[in-house]
Amino acid sequence: MLTGHASEREGTAAVFETKLEAEQAAKKFNCTGAHRMGSKWMPCLTHQTHENNNDHDDHVHHHHD
Numbered sequence: 253m254l255t256g257h258a259s260e261r262e263g264t265a266a267v268f269e270t271k272l273e274a275e276q277a278a279k280k281f282n283c284t285g286a287h288r289m290g291s292k293w294m295p296c297l298t299h300q301t302h303e304n305n306n307d308h309d310d311h312v313h314h315h316h317d
Contacts, residue, residue: 267292281305
């Protein structure tokens with residue numbers, strides 16, 4: 253199940269319930285792996301990598317728990 257925030261242009265979820273879902277989505281974010289963000293999972297091994305690999309002009313920003 254996808255939750256959370258998405259890229260406005262592509263509608264790609266950036267926050268997932270499981271590590272596996274985040275790892276599978278990582279290729280859409282030009283990275284590999286997944287990292288924990290609060291009780292959820294995000295693509296890329298680190299949050300910094302996730303942020304660096306995405307165009308912030310079309311990314312809905314999320315709040316960190």
